[in-house]
Amino acid sequence: xxxxxxxxxxxxxxxxxxxxxxxxxxxxxxxxxxxxxxxxxxxxxxxxxxxxxxxxxxxxxxxxxxxxxxxxxxxxxxxxxxxxxxxxxxxxxxxxxxxxxxxxxxxxxxxxxxxxxxxxxxxxxxxxxxxxxxxxxxxxxxxxxxxxxxxxxxxxxxxxxxxxxxxxxxxxxxxxxxxxxxxxxxxxxxxxxxxxxxxxxxxxxxxxxxxxxxxxxxxxxxxxxxxxxxxxxxxxxxxxxxxxxxxxxxxxxxxxxxxxxxxxxxxxxxxxxxxxxxxxxxxxxxxxxxxxxxxxxxxxxxxxxxxxxxxxxxxxxxxxxxxxxxxxxxxxx
Ligand code: SAM
Ligand code: SF4
Numbered sequence: 001x002x003x004x005x006x007x008x009x010x011x012x013x014x015x016x017x018x019x020x021x022x023x024x025x026x027x028x029x030x031x032x033x034x035x036x037x038x039x040x041x042x043x044x045x046x047x048x049x050x051x052x053x054x055x056x057x058x059x060x061x062x063x064x065x066x067x068x069x070x071x072x073x074x075x076x077x078x079x080x081x082x083x084x085x086x087x088x089x090x091x092x093x094x095x096x097x098x099x100x101x102x103x104x105x106x107x108x109x110x111x112x113x114x115x116x117x118x119x120x121x122x123x124x125x126x127x128x129x130x131x132x133x134x135x136x137x138x139x140x141x142x143x144x145x146x147x148x149x150x151x152x153x154x155x156x157x158x159x160x161x162x163x164x165x166x167x168x169x170x171x172x173x174x175x176x177x178x179x180x181x182x183x184x185x186x187x188x189x190x191x192x193x194x195x196x197x198x199x200x201x202x203x204x205x206x207x208x209x210x211x212x213x214x215x216x217x218x219x220x221x222x223x224x225x226x227x228x229x230x231x232x233x234x235x236x237x238x239x240x241x242x243x244x245x246x247x248x249x250x251x252x253x254x255x256x257x258x259x260x261x262x263x264x265x266x267x268x269x270x271x272x273x274x275x276x277x278x279x280x281x282x283x284x285x286x287x288x289x290x291x292x293x294x295x296x297x298x299x300x301x302x303x304x305x306x307x308x309x310x311x312x313x314x315x316x317x318x319x320x321x322x323x324x325x326x327x328x329x330x331x332x333x
Contacts (some may be wrong), residue, residue, distance in 0.1 A: 007065045007301060010276070010310040014263060018068045019061055021054060022270040022332025023082065027075040028105050029128075030139040033166055034328040036200040037139060043330075046249045047271040051085045053290045055092070057268060060299050062094030070121075074270065074333045077106040083117035090118030101125065101164075101333065105142045107149030111156040122158045124150060127165045128177060129178045136137060136171065160187040164252070167210035176218045184247030191237045191250035196232040198278065200327035212238070212253035219249065258312030266306065269332055276310035278331060281324055 008016035024053045027040050049057075058069055069089060070213035078084060090098055093297040100114065107124070114122075124146075128134040131143040154161055165172070165179060176192070179243025181189040192215050197224060198203035220226055222244035231238070236259040237250035260277075284306040289299050324331070 005244045006063065006300065006304070008061075008266070008307040010307050012310075012312055014043075014310070015065065016264050016266050016307050017065050018070070018265045019058065019066050020070045020072055020265055020267045020332055021058070021222065022072055022073050023054070023076045023079040023085065024048060024074040024270050025151055025332075026078050026328045027073065027103070027329055028140070029103055029142055030192040031137055031166075032139065032201070033102075033137075033168065033195055033199045033204070034333070036327075040200075043271050047287075049268075049272045049287060051081075051088060051271065051288070053272070054085060054268070055088045055288065056296075057286065058089055058095065059092050059297065060296050062092060063296075064300055064303060067094055068097040068099070069095060072099060072101045072119070074329050074332070075103055075105070076100060077102050077110055083110065083113040083119075086114055086117035086119050096239070097121065099123065102149075103138075103142075104146045104149030104153070106145075108145065108152045111149065111152040111158065115156040115158065121162070122162055123162045124153070125152075125164050125166075127167075127172055128175045129182065130175060133172060133175060137166075137168070138259070160189050160193070164191050164193055166195055167209045167215060168195050169208050169214070172210065173214075173218065176215055177222050180219055180242075180247070180249055184242065185248050189248065189250065193252040193254055194198065194255040196254050196278075196328075197321070197323050198331070200329070200333075202323060204323075206255075209255050212251035213256065215251055216240070216317045230283060235318055255316055258313055258316070266303075266310075267332055269326075269330070274306040275305050275331065277314060278328075279314040279316070279324060280311070282309070282323060 030037055086098060089095055098119055100119055101123045104124045126146055127137045134143045135141060150161060179190045182188050195209045226240035229239040229241060237252045239248055239250045241248050273283040273285055275283045284302050286299055286302050
């Protein structure tokens with residue numbers, strides 16, 4: 001049990017039980033909205049937290065109310081032996097839910113081991129069903145590997161398969177209907193995410209965002225009026241059902257309708273910095289505590305302080321918005 005004085009509650013009363021853990025900043029593709037095309041400066045390997053260090057942070061987090069974790073990156077599957085970490089985290093008392101966000105390029109070889117290790121949820125990031133559009137987004141030719149990875153995930157027993165697709169104006173409009181067909185015809189849940197200003201090249205512009213409202217309009221033009229599904233829990237997506245009752249689709253309107261008011265997440269970067277928001281400009285170093293003899297209490301205090309300093313919400317829509325100097329792949333999306 002966590003005592004109420006030792007919980008991760010911010011000054012707006014939001015209780016944090018969800019820790020997103022980046023295990024690497026490396027990646028095997030180069031999505032333009034996340035990474036630069038070339039000359040990426042990755043963190044030195046010695047700077048990355050070890051599995052034991054991550055496990056310790058999570059164990060301390062559970063004493064403060066953390067019960068859900070999600071592994072991300074960079075591409076988490078490029079971190080060697082990831083199932084070993086999944087197994088260790090699933091053995092921690094108090095962890096009820098372990099998820100992974102992946103581009104699925106390496107999932108073909110790892111889906112089964114991840115399932116066996118105790119991975120409960122899998123989110124696959126795929127922005128296009130057309131291989132040519134996929135290549136324009138990712139600047140790599142890995143579409144077939146992704147499809148192989150999705151099929152391996154299905155075979156390993158991950159169900160439903162969840163796909164998150166970043167939507168970009170002028171690029172992915174013609175992918176919306178094929179994704180909706182996939183969601184209607186198979187056990188695949190699809191959610192469209194608005195493009196956020198977290199790209200390495202600082203090329204984000206509001207007029208490149210395909211807004212949730214644009215997506216709904218495209219879907220309604222094809223399938224008729226969508227019905228909004230009542231929200232449960234703290235999921236950031238708004239879900240809709242189709243007029244004929246077949247299938248369901250989600251949108252994550254991070255830019256147009258931020259879900260900050262119900263946010264329960266904070267983050268641990270691959271090199272051991274705590275961040276209370278994707279967009280925060282400040283972070284708390286806990287690697288030095290982990291490596292220089294810091295006690296569990298000191299690490300817990302650092303987590304509490306990090307959450308307490310969280311702002312009410314991000315400022316993407318304000319003229320004062322300042323993009324963090326770490327892009328998405330380096331924070332952990
Ligand atoms: N490499 C893994 C993957 O792509 O699933 C995990 C890390 S990636 C940074 C996590 C998620 O962030 C992906 O779904 C990706 O599409 C999303 N993402 C990255 N940059 C984004 C941006 N600028 N706006 C919106 N979503 C973004
Ligand atoms: Fe890699 Fe994921 Fe970023 Fe794409 S979104 S470049 S897959 S870390």
